[in-house]
Amino acid sequence: MSRDPATGQAPFRKMQNRSQTITLVGAGLTGPLLGISLAQRGFRVQIFERRPDMRLIRSSAGRSINLAVSTRGIHALREAGLWDQMSRIIIPMKGRMMHSLTGDLTFQPYGQNDTEVINSISRADLNVALMNAAEAQGVTIHFGERCIGMDWTTGGARFRNEETGRESTIASEVVIGTDGSASALRLDMQKLGRLNFSQDNLDYGYKELTIAAGPDGKHLLESHALHIWPRGSYMLIALPNIDGTFACILFLPFEGRESFATLDTSEKALHFFTERFADAVPLMPQLQESYSSNPTGSMVTVKCAPWRVDGKVLLLGDAAHAIVPFFGQGMNCAFEDCTVFLELLDRHGPNWPTLFQEFEAARKHNTDCIADLALENFVEMRDRVADPRFLFRKKVELALEAKYPQRFVPKYAMVTFHRVPYSVALSRGKIQDRLLAELCDSIARIEDLDWKKADSLIHRDLTPLETL
Numbered sequence: 001m002s003r004d005p006a007t008g009q010a011p012f013r014k015m016q017n018r019s020q021t022i023t024l025v026g027a028g029l030t031g032p033l034l035g036i037s038l039a040q041r042g043f044r045v046q047i048f049e050r051r052p053d054m055r056l057i058r059s060s061a062g063r064s065i066n067l068a069v070s071t072r073g074i075h076a077l078r079e080a081g082l083w084d085q086m087s088r089i090i091i092p093m094k095g096r097m098m099h100s101l102t103g104d105l106t107f108q109p110y111g112q113n114d115t116e117v118i119n120s121i122s123r124a125d126l127n128v129a130l131m132n133a134a135e136a137q138g139v140t141i142h143f144g145e146r147c148i149g150m151d152w153t154t155g156g157a158r159f160r161n162e163e164t165g166r167e168s169t170i171a172s173e174v175v176i177g178t179d180g181s182a183s184a185l186r187l188d189m190q191k192l193g194r195l196n197f198s199q200d201n202l203d204y205g206y207k208e209l210t211i212a213a214g215p216d217g218k219h220l221l222e223s224h225a226l227h228i229w230p231r232g233s234y235m236l237i238a239l240p241n242i243d244g245t246f247a248c249i250l251f252l253p254f255e256g257r258e259s260f261a262t263l264d265t266s267e268k269a270l271h272f273f274t275e276r277f278a279d280a281v282p283l284m285p286q287l288q289e290s291y292s293s294n295p296t297g298s299m300v301t302v303k304c305a306p307w308r309v310d311g312k313v314l315l316l317g318d319a320a321h322a323i324v325p326f327f328g329q330g331m332n333c334a335f336e337d338c339t340v341f342l343e344l345l346d347r348h349g350p351n352w353p354t355l356f357q358e359f360e361a362a363r364k365h366n367t368d369c370i371a372d373l374a375l376e377n378f379v380e381m382r383d384r385v386a387d388p389r390f391l392f393r394k395k396v397e398l399a400l401e402a403k404y405p406q407r408f409v410p411k412y413a414m415v416t417f418h419r420v421p422y423s424v425a426l427s428r429g430k431i432q433d434r435l436l437a438e439l440c441d442s443i444a445r446i447e448d449l450d451w452k453k454a455d456s457l458i459h460r461d462l463t464p465l466e467t468l
């Protein structure tokens with residue numbers, strides 16, 4: 001079967017599903033995307049979201065940051081027929097632009113060419129576009145309804161209206177928790193006593209700040225790059241917005257000598273920025289005000305299992321596997337959950353117990369792996385990108401990939417530009433790190449690379465990668 005030429009969307013079997021209602025908890029990024037695809041397949045979909053409708057009340061509440069969308073997320077959006085529309089509100093970022101203490105700039109490309117980019121998008125704009133598309137597909141979104149758990153005897157999901165306090169129990173065939181890292185549904189599943197659960201809070205927080213647009217609405221820094229001010233134990237990053245501004249995030253320890261605890265006034269923050277991120281300060285006229293008024297966010301890795309209760313309840317996205325944001329994969333991974341879920345649905349039909357079981361079997365190990373990769377990447381971003389030896393190895397990686405595109409694909413590329421399972425990216429990444437160390441440790445110039453040795457190591461240790 002061929003794709004729809006107008007939307008690029010894959011065809012799917014429209015099932016006789018009108019009699020089945022699916023309840024989704026949470027209209028963040030994943031709920032509406034999954035809702036769209038389920039409605040396209042003929043299900044009646046209702047989403048319950050605890051916040052008010054952000055299209056009517058723009059509440060930033062620390063969630064106005066930009067996100068990097070890459071191949072896995074793009075694939076899911078394309079499958080839902082939404083990527084063409086989204087691609088109008090993104091800015092491609094071709095690499096990292098590192099800012100040294102003295103303001104020197106070093107550019108490190110992410111991939112081999114201009115198609116291997118990550119795409120900056122405003123979380124709020126993406127969320128609004130997804131909700132609009134869901135409603136256009138017939139999905140009903142109920143706002144101001146907080147999930148307070150399940151009625152496990154009837155299988156109904158329980159909600160409390162945030163304004164009136166009225167409680168209701170909503171019946172449906174299945175309930176899917178897309179209610180994020182602090183999932184209420186997951187909390188209620190824990191009470192059943194079968195859920196294994198771990199939560200690791202990072203001892204770093206983050207704060208959103210902004211780089212202003214130039215007087216003519218132009219970007220004041222290179223717009224097709226993700227900017228990083230790596231400073232060892234902390235960092236500032238900036239992602240471009242289509243209005244000429246940059247959304248910045250300061251990642252800093254909660255406690256310690258240079259931390260949110262010690263930078264407890266906007267004057268101290270300004271002094272710190274002037275010393276540590278000097279070239280950014282003139283671009284941030286609202287720095288002091290934003291530093292004081294914006295909340296300090298926290299970051300968490302959540303691992304749990306099982307993600308399901310019989311064929312009735314399933315967790316998906318951050319509710320099942322929240323990760324720290326340093327590989328730019330949380331949403332991409334959650335969107336890939338949707339891809340896998342829908343492939344299984346198209347294969348099995350709404351045989352929910354089998355579907356939920358196979359979904360978890362396909363995803364659990366992979367989501368554990370991206371959680372580990374994301375933690376690893378934090379050290380790379382805040383510290384190693386400032387190290388010339390590290391940048392040299394990155395150059396060698398790209399050269400090896402150019403010569404052996406089937407066998408040597410850098411870990412970053414496997415995660416970001418391919419759809420190979422995250423577990424494969426993790427395990428091949430370890431082998432490649434070892435090979436790189438062997439090839440690079442005694443040389444300082446790419447011209448001195450021993451290609452004969454590279455050829456034999458790569459053919460010995462790396463089979464051709466099956467990319468999707």
Ligand SMILES: Cc1cc2nc3c(=O)[nH]c(=O)nc-3n(C[C@H](O)[C@H](O)[C@H](O)COP(=O)(O)OP(=O)(O)OC[C@H]3O[C@@H](n4cnc5c(N)ncnc54)[C@H](O)[C@@H]3O)c2cc1C
Nearest residue numbers: 026028029030050068147179180184317318328330331332
């Ligand atoms: C600083 C930062 C930067 C990030 N950058 C990236 C990036 O560049 N790329 C990337 O792929 N990912 C990134 N992420 C991760 C990404 O934001 C998440 O993985 C993604 O939002 C998960 O989507 P979700 O739908 O599962 O959860 P969410 O988007 O968090 O949505 C959950 C929804 O459920 C609602 N809800 C919560 N509790 C209830 C309840 N009891 N009842 C009803 N509704 C409820 C919430 O209000 C929310 O609307 C970043 C995260 C952070 C913190």
